[in-house]
Amino acid sequence: MAWLSWAVDDPAPAANAGYFTGGAWVIPQEVDAAQKAGAVIHSAAGNWNPPGYKPSDLMRSRGNSWDATIMLNGEVWRHRPRPTFCNWHAGGPAQNIALCGFEMEGTGPWTAAQKASIVRVIEETWAYFGWARFVMAGPTNKTQEGIRQAILAIGKGGAYEHDWLDYTSCPNGRDDWAWLTPAAIAAIAEEADMTPEDMTELKRYMTEQVLAIKRDINEFTTSQVLAIESRLAARLDALSPSAAVDIVAVAQAVRAEFERDPLK
Ligand SMILES: [Zn+2]
Numbered sequence: 001m002a003w004l005s006w007a008v009d010d011p012a013p014a015a016n017a018g019y020f021t022g023g024a025w026v027i028p029q030e031v032d033a034a035q036k037a038g039a040v041i042h043s044a045a046g047n048w049n050p051p052g053y054k055p056s057d058l059m060r061s062r063g064n065s066w067d068a069t070i071m072l073n074g075e076v077w078r079h080r081p082r083p084t085f086c087n088w089h090a091g092g093p094a095q096n097i098a099l100c101g102f103e104m105e106g107t108g109p110w111t112a113a114q115k116a117s118i119v120r121v122i123e124e125t126w127a128y129f130g131w132a133r134f135v136m137a138g139p140t141n142k143t144q145e146g147i148r149q150a151i152l153a154i155g156k157g158g159a160y161e162h163d164w165l166d167y168t169s170c171p172n173g174r175d176d177w178a179w180l181t182p183a184a185i186a187a188i189a190e191e192a193d194m195t196p197e198d199m200t201e202l203k204r205y206m207t208e209q210v211l212a213i214k215r216d217i218n219e220f221t222t223s224q225v226l227a228i229e230s231r232l233a234a235r236l237d238a239l240s241p242s243a244a245v246d247i248v249a250v251a252q253a254v255r256a257e258f259e260r261d262p263l264k
Helices: 055-062 093-098 112-129 144-154 177-193 196-217 222-238 247-260
Strands: 019-021 024-027 038-043 068-070 076-078 099-104 158-160
Touching (some): 024 093, 038 112, 068 112, 093 099, 093 144, 099 112
Parallel strands (some): 038 099, 038 158, 068 099
16 A cells, blocks of 8 residues: 655665664564554754755754655655654654654644644555554653553554654654544544545446447447546545545536547
8 A cells, every 4th residue: 555655755765674682683673564553743943954954864964764754845754655664753762663653844833734734744654554543642651561451442543642652752742633533533433434435436427427428429439438437536645545535526526527528
């Protein structure tokens, strides 16, 4: 399954992942998806200036790594091809194995563009792992065992602050839970509603629309039918897996398109 395929790619240092101790990988650089349980929403407490100064440059100088950065202008920078790496962003292995890390650029309140993007990142990440719920977590006792137990208790789909897991000032009060929690819940609910059955239903409905157009216009040649089908396929492919789908609106748009350009 694709993850943030539309984002700017800025690979994190390959070596900044997993745990290598005593000549062996205690934790691999990329873990099984079943080991992930949620995400930490960090504050970068500063700004980048690409291309001269990118998030991966900071990872290289600080010896850390995280999954994605949400820039002030709403751009999302993806640092791994999948959200299954064990990045070094939240302290010890208990949190780094189980939780993805997202950095919010800047020092002040999240910008409107950042809000839109963090919800999109959460929606795609939750969909990637099949988490259907978004749970605002809470402080842990910051020991590795305590963190492990807290993550288990919260379950899949937990969202965390760095300072709930580690001795740090991050996210400096910037995590806007009052705004994020309902926004993420709504987005994930919409996403979860788009089941394979819904996709089948969408295709059925759109095929019906095409057949109705065929009845209206009559006498399609084989090449015209193929053209209709390829347009329909293009419409279906263009549907973002993270976007809410209004089946009727999509079908009406396809029909309007055929009416404007009836395949002479
Ligand atoms: Zn942090």
